[in-house]
Amino acid sequence: MKKRLFTPGPTPVPENVMLSMAAPIIHHRNPEFMEILQQVHEDLQYLFRTTQPVVVMTCSGTGGMESAISSLFGPGDKVITINGGKFGERWGELVRTFTGNCIEEKVEWGTAIQPERIAELLGEHPDARGVCLTHSETSTGTASDIKALCAAIREASDALILVDGITAIGAHEFHFDDWGADICITGSQKGLMMPPGLALIAVSERAQDIVNSRHERPQFYLSLKKALKSHAGNDTPFTPAVTLIIGLAEALRMLREEGIENVWSRHARLASACRQGCEALGMRLFSSSPSFAVTPVWLPEGVDWKAFNKILKVGNGITVAAGQDDFAGRIFRISHLGYYDELDMLSVIGALEFTLSDMGVPFEIGSGVAAVQRAFLAD
Amino acid sequence: MKKRLFTPGPTPVPENVMLSMAAPIIHHRNPEFMEILQQVHEDLQYLFRTTQPVVVMTCSGTGGMESAISSLFGPGDKVITINGGKFGERWGELVRTFTGNCIEEKVEWGTAIQPERIAELLGEHPDARGVCLTHSETSTGTASDIKALCAAIREASDALILVDGITAIGAHEFHFDDWGADICITGSQKGLMMPPGLALIAVSERAQDIVNSRHERPQFYLSLKKALKSHAGNDTPFTPAVTLIIGLAEALRMLREEGIENVWSRHARLASACRQGCEALGMRLFSSSPSFAVTPVWLPEGVDWKAFNKILKVGNGITVAAGQDDFAGRIFRISHLGYYDELDMLSVIGALEFTLSDMGVPFEIGSGVAAVQRAFLAD
Numbered sequence: 001m002k003k004r005l006f007t008p009g010p011t012p013v014p015e016n017v018m019l020s021m022a023a024p025i026i027h028h029r030n031p032e033f034m035e036i037l038q039q040v041h042e043d044l045q046y047l048f049r050t051t052q053p054v055v056v057m058t059c060s061g062t063g064g065m066e067s068a069i070s071s072l073f074g075p076g077d078k079v080i081t082i083n084g085g086k087f088g089e090r091w092g093e094l095v096r097t098f099t100g101n102c103i104e105e106k107v108e109w110g111t112a113i114q115p116e117r118i119a120e121l122l123g124e125h126p127d128a129r130g131v132c133l134t135h136s137e138t139s140t141g142t143a144s145d146i147k148a149l150c151a152a153i154r155e156a157s158d159a160l161i162l163v164d165g166i167t168a169i170g171a172h173e174f175h176f177d178d179w180g181a182d183i184c185i186t187g188s189q190k191g192l193m194m195p196p197g198l199a200l201i202a203v204s205e206r207a208q209d210i211v212n213s214r215h216e217r218p219q220f221y222l223s224l225k226k227a228l229k230s231h232a233g234n235d236t237p238f239t240p241a242v243t244l245i246i247g248l249a250e251a252l253r254m255l256r257e258e259g260i261e262n263v264w265s266r267h268a269r270l271a272s273a274c275r276q277g278c279e280a281l282g283m284r285l286f287s288s289s290p291s292f293a294v295t296p297v298w299l300p301e302g303v304d305w306k307a308f309n310k311i312l313k314v315g316n317g318i319t320v321a322a323g324q325d326d327f328a329g330r331i332f333r334i335s336h337l338g339y340y341d342e343l344d345m346l347s348v349i350g351a352l353e354f355t356l357s358d359m360g361v362p363f364e365i366g367s368g369v370a371a372v373q374r375a376f377l378a379d
Numbered sequence: 380m381k382k383r384l385f386t387p388g389p390t391p392v393p394e395n396v397m398l399s400m401a402a403p404i405i406h407h408r409n410p411e412f413m414e415i416l417q418q419v420h421e422d423l424q425y426l427f428r429t430t431q432p433v434v435v436m437t438c439s440g441t442g443g444m445e446s447a448i449s450s451l452f453g454p455g456d457k458v459i460t461i462n463g464g465k466f467g468e469r470w471g472e473l474v475r476t477f478t479g480n481c482i483e484e485k486v487e488w489g490t491a492i493q494p495e496r497i498a499e500l501l502g503e504h505p506d507a508r509g510v511c512l513t514h515s516e517t518s519t520g521t522a523s524d525i526k527a528l529c530a531a532i533r534e535a536s537d538a539l540i541l542v543d544g545i546t547a548i549g550a551h552e553f554h555f556d557d558w559g560a561d562i563c564i565t566g567s568q569k570g571l572m573m574p575p576g577l578a579l580i581a582v583s584e585r586a587q588d589i590v591n592s593r594h595e596r597p598q599f600y601l602s603l604k605k606a607l608k609s610h611a612g613n614d615t616p617f618t619p620a621v622t623l624i625i626g627l628a629e630a631l632r633m634l635r636e637e638g639i640e641n642v643w644s645r646h647a648r649l650a651s652a653c654r655q656g657c658e659a660l661g662m663r664l665f666s667s668s669p670s671f672a673v674t675p676v677w678l679p680e681g682v683d684w685k686a687f688n689k690i691l692k693v694g695n696g697i698t699v700a701a702g703q704d705d706f707a708g709r710i711f712r713i714s715h716l717g718y719y720d721e722l723d724m725l726s727v728i729g730a731l732e733f734t735l736s737d738m739g740v741p742f743e744i745g746s747g748v749a750a751v752q753r754a755f756l757a758d
């Protein structure tokens with residue numbers, strides 16, 4: 001049976017990217033590899049919309065988040081985090097681990113923090129050294145208005161702005177320089193259409209100044225200072241995941257060829273069609289501020305998640321993501337982040353129809369896929 | 380021109396391992412992947428000769444070393460490190476970073492520390508909490524007698540024994556359990572015949588007890604405690620480099636098929652032939668205690684490294700490793716770590732003959748390759 005992956009990381013990897021990584025391995029201190037890394041650095045600047053360095057680290061996205069927190073802040077530094085899901089929660093865990101002074105603002109799952117509330121928080125905590133945001137919260141499929149949030153923070157304070165862009169980069173419009181972010185992180189296995197193993201971190205001028213002027217913290221492998229120093233010479237401080245960087249070069253070439261504005265609008269279009277398809281099948285959407293990366297949907301009343309997922313996966317070859325924490329067994333999440341097109345949305349909604357039909361859930365046959373088609377053709 | 384890599388990491392990757400990583404990507408929380416990870420865990424125990432867990436982390440070997448130091452020791456803990464080259468030096472940097480109390484024993488490059496000296500050091504520092512060793516020092520191609528060193532440490536003290544096995548695992552005989560090591564680390568791009576991106580860390584029972592009983596240090600991504608907890612469920616705490624783990628499963632299958640004793644003796648045999656080939660060409664060996672992973676050789680008198688390396692690389696397609704630090708431009712290093720066989724040794728010594736001939740260095744044509752053949756056929 002054909003297998004199709006609709007999870008928000010790993011996401012599908014284009015065949016040519018996979019094959020580029022199967023070439024004989026080269027040494028990371030060879031001029032040939034350093035040229036590839038230079039091209040990767042340039043293409044990442046294009047992707048993040050920045051003239052500042054975007055460093056490549058061999059680790060997961062969480063490793064990239066740790067690198068930022070542990071390189072910018074020290075014990076006692078007050079940092080505000082916004083927790084509206086699993087990944088906002090992770091910012092809090094990291095801040096508590098490395099500074100011990102976290103002001104965590106909880107936000108109801110499926111909703112986004114508003115700029116006014118951020119301004120209030122900074123009014124209450126004028127000594128905050130940083131604010132940690134999540135552009136697209138993967139666990140809830142919820143996007144925040146990062147442009148407005150950055151503007152509100154910049155107006156109220158000098159706090160550094162750290163953006164978890166892990167499932168947003170490539171899916172949502174984002175301008176690192178123009179919007180005034182200080183850190184933005186993504187992982188290779190997301191909008192970059194790559195296997196996992198690399199974190200990419202953009203660093204603003206003022207964040208670089210802080211990283212470079214502070215005493216070395218007790219950190220080594222995830223040191224942003226070391227990474228920035230090597231970046232300047234198109235190098236890495238430690239042996240990087242050579243094959244993954246070679247694949248990344250190919251994936252970035254594809255994104256650049258498509259054009260970043262087109263990549264963003266493709267994600268918006270697929271997300272909208274996915275939502276319309278689900279709603280046409282009588283399923284309720286979870287998020288009030290939907291992400292373009294992943295669409296979370298309530299399971300229909302009375303439908304058992306395990307039985308539903310088994311039919312979807314074993315009977316139809318489709319892997320979606322389960323709900324997490326309080327929403328395990330109650331919602332599921334359809335990814336359209338990365339290497340997806342219009343016909344993929346038709347496939348996943350079609351498979352949902354097969355599954356609902358199999359389970360005897362009443363719906364009008366064809367209504368889901370027809371809604372997907374209308375979404376595209378009415379565009 | 381055919382290209383051949385003779386560097387001690389990355390090392391050549393077998394074609395079937397490369398192709399295994401080019402299959403469509405799967406999700407890391409799928410039962411299919413967890414079965415692969417379980418097999419990897421079992422095969423790593425076979426490789427390290429241990430019944431204790433060997434965890435897989437997505438980072439370089441240095442990340443693995445940091446994980447061990449920062450998970451086992453805290454501020455003020457006295458740790459002895461042996462610095463006989465770049466990687467012994469790295470142990471010292473890590474200990475200074477995370478405990479601030481490093482007793483660093485310098486050893487002349489190209490020589491190995493003796494068990495008696497370790498016992499003396501432990502006599503001078505009975506409060507040492509750990510001793511950091513390097514099994515095969517890559518920068519100097521020098522092997523230490525880890526069995527004897529472990530025995531000396533165990534007899535003198537309760538200090539934990541940390542072994543950098545990065546270029547030793549798979550090349551040198553090693554018995555984690557029987558020899559009484561507490562930590563041993565390797566990287567995927569070494570004897571494991573894989574691209575870089577994974578660190579593998581074996582953890583003894585008493586090291587596990589310490590890791591699990593201590594308060595969480597300010598660490599997160601490289602936490603050995605988190606890694607061990609996930610390992611028990613054949614899982615990883617953060618998204619792992621899925622494709623690299625799939626490749627690792629295939630590489631480990633090959634090593635197991637060959638049999639670990641055969642893998643060790645192959646490395647000893649290739650290293651010996653390489654040394655005999657170099658000496659037959661009139662080149663002097665650098666190390667008094669040669670590693671089976673990499674053979675460092677003095678450049679012949681009057682030969683310029685850059686010119687020599689250019690002919691070797693551009694004219695013959697051969698990449699070897701340069702000398703480091705004080706020995707840059709004075710020695711070069713030939714790797715036979717990982718996916719190499721007898722005919723590869725013939726190739727590299729043959730290419731050395733072409734290069735020396737091109738540069739007008741006097742030697743008897745064919746004497747190098749004949750010495751290689753004699754080494755194998757006299758075996």
